[in-house]
Amino acid sequence: xxxxxxxxxxxxxxxxxxxxxxxxxxxxxxxxxxxxxxxxxxxxxxxxxxxxxxxxxxxxxxxxxxxxxxxxxxxxxxxxxxxxxxxxxxxxxxxxxxxxxxxxxxxxxxxxxxxxxxxxxxxxxxxxxxxxxxxxxxxxxxxxxxxxxxxxxxxxxxxxxxxxxxxxxxxxxxxxxxxxxxxxxxxxxxxxxxxxxxxxxxxxxxxxxxxxxxxxxxxxxxxxxxxxxxxxxxxxxxxxxxxxxxxxxxxxxxxxxxxxxxxxxxxxxxxxxxxxxxxxxxxxxxxxxxxxx
Amino acid sequence: xxxxxxxxxxxxxxxxxxxxxxxxxxxxxxxxxxxxxxxxxxxxxxxxxxxxxxxxxxxxxxxxxxxxxxxxxxxxxxxxxxxxxxxxxxxxxxxxxxxxxxxxxxxxxxxxxxxxxxxxxxxxxxxxxxxxxxxxxxxxxxxxxxxxxxxxxxxxxxxxxxxxxxxxxxxxxxxxxxxxxxxxxxxxxxxxxxxxxxxxxxxxxxxxxxxxxxxxxxxxxxxxxxxxxxxxxxxxxxxxxxxxxxxxxxxxxxxxxxxxxxxxxxxxxxxxxxxxxxxxxxxxxxxxxxxxxxxxxxxxxxxxxxxxxxxxxxxxxxxxxxxxxxxxxxxxxxxxxxxxxxxxxxxxxxxxxxxxxxxxxxxxxxxxxxxxxxxxxxxxxxxxxxxxxxxxxxxxxxxx
Amino acid sequence: xxxxxxxxxxxxxxxxxxxxxxxxxxxxxxxxxxxxxxxxxxxxxxxxxxxxxxxxxxxxxxxxxxxxxxxxxxxxxxxxxxxxxxxxxxxxxxxxxxxxxxxxxxxxxxxxxxxxxxxxxxxxxxxxxxxxxxxxxxxxxxxxxxxxxxxxxxxxxxxxxxxxxxxxxxxxxxxxxxxxxxxxxxxxxxxxxxxxxxxxxxxxxxxxxxxxxxxxxxxxxxxxxxxxxxxxxxxxxxxxxxxxxxxxxxxxxxxxxxxxxxxxxxxxxxxxxxxxxxxxxxxxxxxxxxxxxxxxx
Numbered sequence: 001x002x003x004x005x006x007x008x009x010x011x012x013x014x015x016x017x018x019x020x021x022x023x024x025x026x027x028x029x030x031x032x033x034x035x036x037x038x039x040x041x042x043x044x045x046x047x048x049x050x051x052x053x054x055x056x057x058x059x060x061x062x063x064x065x066x067x068x069x070x071x072x073x074x075x076x077x078x079x080x081x082x083x084x085x086x087x088x089x090x091x092x093x094x095x096x097x098x099x100x101x102x103x104x105x106x107x108x109x110x111x112x113x114x115x116x117x118x119x120x121x122x123x124x125x126x127x128x129x130x131x132x133x134x135x136x137x138x139x140x141x142x143x144x145x146x147x148x149x150x151x152x153x154x155x156x157x158x159x160x161x162x163x164x165x166x167x168x169x170x171x172x173x174x175x176x177x178x179x180x181x182x183x184x185x186x187x188x189x190x191x192x193x194x195x196x197x198x199x200x201x202x203x204x205x206x207x208x209x210x211x212x213x214x215x216x217x218x219x220x221x222x223x224x225x226x227x228x229x230x231x232x233x234x235x236x237x238x239x240x241x242x243x244x245x246x247x248x249x250x251x252x253x254x255x256x257x258x259x260x261x262x263x264x265x266x267x268x269x270x271x272x273x274x275x276x277x278x279x280x281x282x283x284x285x286x287x288x289x290x291x292x293x
Numbered sequence: 294x295x296x297x298x299x300x301x302x303x304x305x306x307x308x309x310x311x312x313x314x315x316x317x318x319x320x321x322x323x324x325x326x327x328x329x330x331x332x333x334x335x336x337x338x339x340x341x342x343x344x345x346x347x348x349x350x351x352x353x354x355x356x357x358x359x360x361x362x363x364x365x366x367x368x369x370x371x372x373x374x375x376x377x378x379x380x381x382x383x384x385x386x387x388x389x390x391x392x393x394x395x396x397x398x399x400x401x402x403x404x405x406x407x408x409x410x411x412x413x414x415x416x417x418x419x420x421x422x423x424x425x426x427x428x429x430x431x432x433x434x435x436x437x438x439x440x441x442x443x444x445x446x447x448x449x450x451x452x453x454x455x456x457x458x459x460x461x462x463x464x465x466x467x468x469x470x471x472x473x474x475x476x477x478x479x480x481x482x483x484x485x486x487x488x489x490x491x492x493x494x495x496x497x498x499x500x501x502x503x504x505x506x507x508x509x510x511x512x513x514x515x516x517x518x519x520x521x522x523x524x525x526x527x528x529x530x531x532x533x534x535x536x537x538x539x540x541x542x543x544x545x546x547x548x549x550x551x552x553x554x555x556x557x558x559x560x561x562x563x564x565x566x567x568x569x570x571x572x573x574x575x576x577x578x579x580x581x582x583x584x585x586x587x588x589x590x591x592x593x594x595x596x597x598x599x600x601x602x603x604x605x606x607x608x609x610x611x612x613x614x615x616x617x618x619x620x621x622x623x624x625x626x627x628x629x630x631x632x633x634x635x636x637x638x639x640x641x642x643x644x645x646x647x648x649x650x651x652x653x654x655x656x657x658x659x660x661x662x663x664x665x666x667x668x669x670x671x672x673x674x675x676x677x678x679x680x681x682x683x684x685x686x687x688x689x690x691x692x693x
Numbered sequence: 694x695x696x697x698x699x700x701x702x703x704x705x706x707x708x709x710x711x712x713x714x715x716x717x718x719x720x721x722x723x724x725x726x727x728x729x730x731x732x733x734x735x736x737x738x739x740x741x742x743x744x745x746x747x748x749x750x751x752x753x754x755x756x757x758x759x760x761x762x763x764x765x766x767x768x769x770x771x772x773x774x775x776x777x778x779x780x781x782x783x784x785x786x787x788x789x790x791x792x793x794x795x796x797x798x799x800x801x802x803x804x805x806x807x808x809x810x811x812x813x814x815x816x817x818x819x820x821x822x823x824x825x826x827x828x829x830x831x832x833x834x835x836x837x838x839x840x841x842x843x844x845x846x847x848x849x850x851x852x853x854x855x856x857x858x859x860x861x862x863x864x865x866x867x868x869x870x871x872x873x874x875x876x877x878x879x880x881x882x883x884x885x886x887x888x889x890x891x892x893x894x895x896x897x898x899x900x901x902x903x904x905x906x907x908x909x910x911x912x913x914x915x916x917x918x919x920x921x922x923x924x925x926x927x928x929x930x931x932x933x934x935x936x937x938x939x940x941x942x943x944x945x946x947x948x949x950x951x952x953x954x955x956x957x958x959x960x961x962x963x964x965x966x967x968x969x970x971x972x973x974x975x976x977x978x979x980x981x982x983x984x985x986x987x988x989x990x
Contacts, residue, residue: 029791029794029795030795030797030798032791033788033791033792033795033798033802034798034802036788036806037802037805037806039863040805040806040808040809040863040866040867041805041808043809043817043820043821043824043863044808044812044817046820046823046824046831047816047817047820050820050823058823059823059826059829059830061829061834063831063834105715106715106716106719107716109711109712109713109715109716110712110713110715110716110717112712113708113709113712113713114713117705117706117708117709117712118705118706118709119705119706119709119710119713120706122709125713125717125720128720128724128725129720131724132720132724134973134974134977135724135728135970135973136921136925136973138925138927138946138949138966138969139728139731139966139967139969139970139973140723140724140727140728140731140966141953141966142727142730142731142734142953142959142962142963142966143726143727143730143731143734143963144723144727145953145954146730146734146739146741146959147727149741162723163723165719165723166715166716166719166720166723168720168724171716196705196708196712200712221811224813225812225813225814225815227814227815227927227928227931227932228927228928228950231931231950231954232950232954242813243813243815243816246813246815246816246819246932247815247931247932250819250932257823260819261819261820261823263816264816264817264819264820265816267813267815267816268812268813268816268817271811271812271813272808272811272812274811275807275808275811276804279804279807282807282811283803283807283871286810286868286871286872287871287872287874287875
């Protein structure tokens with residue numbers, strides 16, 4: 001980076017910079033970046049602020065971040081204890097965790113086999129995985145919905161997880177990662193008497209922790225925030241996820257804005273807090289999953 | 294005229310002092326190497342000359358003009374990078390024409406699409422292309438002009454990097470370890486080509502390398518650096534034969550110089566159990582280090598057999614051979630001298646000469662060797678070089 | 694020796710099948726069979742309401758291309774994409790470049806810009822709709838204080854796609870920014886130094902000669918994934934506008950959802966799904982073709 005600032009400095013010496021030193025440009029840029037960041041963060045500030053206000057203050061003409069009348073306890077009490085939001089969060093957690101566990105259980109062995117074992121049909125399977133990556137659930141939703149309806153499985157946790165029980169993307173990502181694991185170590189382990197299952201559990205998985213963590217975050221966030229599929233298969237309140245509840249009970253908050261935004265805060269808080277706690281993993285997760293290994 | 298002068302250059306990165314009071318004077322048309330282990334500051338010094346780094350203190354003068362504040366493009370300097378730094382998305386011709394496009398075309402003639410509307414583009418581009426073609430012909434890479442760097446071999450990329458540096462007719466040519474990415478055979482060839490390029494262009498070259506062979510074979514003068522300082526700046530032969538310090542002596546020369554501990558003695562210098570009739574000028578007390586180049590020890594015979602000449606001229610000793618490395622025309626012997634059995638020494642011996650037939654030599658054998666006192670290098674405890682004040686016994690005789 | 698060797702390969706093959714069996718089974722049930730079924734269903738008038746259905750051939754496809762609602766949804770999606778794509782692309786690129794050069798505050802800024810990506814869009818869309826409220830929203834308050842507006846952001850046919858695009862841009866900029874930052878940090882520093890030596894020290898030259906061409910594959914990837922994201926616009930529409938006002942925000946995926954799961958026209962919705970699949974395939978091919986060609990070294 002030094003070269004860039006150096007070059008700026010040079011360019012500056014022949015022009016504008018003779019009057020304005022580099023630091024002024026730098027400060028100006030930083031200021032603009034922070035202004036942009038404020039725009040990005042403002043909705044969260046507004047949300048949290050409104051969740052602490054009584055209803056009539058939420059749309060007050062002179063907005064202030066600090067509530068004039070503090071109604072935070074009341075609003076969150078309503079959301080957490082008078083309404084079933086904790087229950088909805090639990091549903092979200094069950095579905096996301098179930099999906100993630102199944103995805104890891106199916107993807108890790110499959111990815112290992114695709115990366116390191118020789119068997120007939122391997123390239124066909126890999127081709128199917130690649131093709132599958134491009135197919136979103138929106139395309140297959142109709143036959144899957146019909147199938148679940150015919151087997152009376154609609155409105156169950158199983159239905160909510162079913163289309164995501166295998167992640168072709170995880171198989172692809174892990175396969176790329178496992179491929180870089182040295183064959184010589186695997187061969188040495190086989191000679192030492194490791195079974196293939198032990199090789200996966202004791203050598204491959206520990207070496208792939210970054211990729212597995214990255215994918216786990218990616219998967220969890222995606223399914224926590226998903227609205228489309230729960231909207232299709234969930235019918236009763238006791239299977240509702242937090243995201244879906246947000247949509248279905250939107251009108252319930254039409255005359256209780258404060259509690260409405262307290263609910264919105266409660267729904268989005270887990271992912272935001274998780275991100276703030278593990279931001280390196282999140283960002284690495286995006287680059288790794290985003291740029292295809 | 295492109296004399297390059299550095300005056301009292303200082304540079305720190307954070308708390309690490311990379312360059313300490315470095316001054317260097319490179320003559321016009323001279324080939325100077327900066328050599329040293331990694332981390333010695335040689336690359337930073339080169340980058341300061343190029344102005345890729347700014348010095349914390351000190352001046353850089355090119356042709357007598359201070360250029361501290363000048364951007365690289367105004368310094369008329371070209372640089373070849375270690376990894377060549379060719380633009381992968383451009384053809385060889387485009388890579389080579391970059392410096393000319395930047396220097397000769399105004400901004401509007403460089404912008405995508407808009408450039409076709411700029412008269413300068415149509416006026417200048419043909420002459421730039423012709424120039425690039427001339428330089429390419431000189432480097433014999435004309436046939437590669439339409440390829441991209443990914444399609445070239447290491448040696449070809451190297452030439453393109455040279456070409457990109459040459460097109461701008463620089464006054465000073467900087468090279469940062471340009472051979473380190475080539476295989477050994479190609480390295481020798483390109484080394485020769487760079488020397489020829491220097492001779493034919495007459496430009497001032499500053500060449501950074503960690504390889505003493507490159508530095509020694511190509512340079513007019515070599516600046517040996519350590520810990521951000523220039524230890525010695527001298528022609529290669531002087532650096533070898535007349536080092537200023539033990540650090541220089543140890544860096545230059547392969548196999549490395551032997552150094553034995555010595556102590557001043559009434560009859561000269563005591564090395565192990567032997568006392569050699571030599572004296573260091575101006576040295577009063579304290580331990581000494583005696584440097585002996587591996588070829589300063591010659592094998593004079595096998596014990597028990599009659600000796601083969603030269604015996605009278607040197608300091609006599611016996612060598613216990615512990616390891617023999619056959620290098621083809623010569624042998625490198627590792628062993629211990631009888632008077633100093635705790636220190637390993639290396640001896641370079643011509644094959645088949647003194648000790649008879651090479652295959653008769655076995656490890657654990659003893660050889661008679663003689664050490665040439667004229668070629669001993671003396672250093673004080675701090676490693677500073679001490680001049681030799683003649684051979685003692687002769688002086689004693691004269692006095693008598 | 695040979696026998697044990699062959700035996701080992703035999704074992705390896707069996708282990709291979711054992712390892713891929715669960716995934717293969719699920720891929721069949723979740724991807725392969727449904728894709729075939731969606732094609733079959735698209736040739737029927739199946740409605741779920743009654744189990745009786747007929748094969749109607751290409752009728753659903755014929756309907757699709759004569760359906761004014763479909764045409765409008767497609768146009769709406771394209772208008773939305775035309776706002777969303779360039780804006781989200783350029784903004785995230787500019788932010789990434791500005792952030793890349795920064796020594797101080799880089800990580801805190803990165804976190805702030807990325808925050809919307811992990812947030813739950815369903816919840817945050819409610820916030821946006823409150824902030825965009827035509828009468829009492831804070832954005833209109835702000836605009837009025839500088840003498841503009843008020844605008845009915847989500848309630849006007851002219852503005853609703855712009856407003857939805859703003860919400861989506863807000864939620865994706867951090868994602869693209871992280872991808873661009875990864876691409877930028879992969880550009881060898883030596884190239885910028887070579888450019889400096891070649892006299893390219895104007896920021897614009899450095900961008901045009903080094904940054905932009907070296908960023909090619911990343912930029913392509915961002916463009917394609919953003920295009921697919923644009924085509925998948927669903928959550929804010931379902932939540933905030935339900936396609937309104939007057940169908941002005943009825944976008945493709947929302948239409949397919951309505952046809953399938955509100956009106957239970959499963960045959961027609963299946964045809965729409967396949968259309969969607971083809972669009973995505975075109976994007977994927979486009980990307981594969983260009984990214985492969987743009988790989989250097």
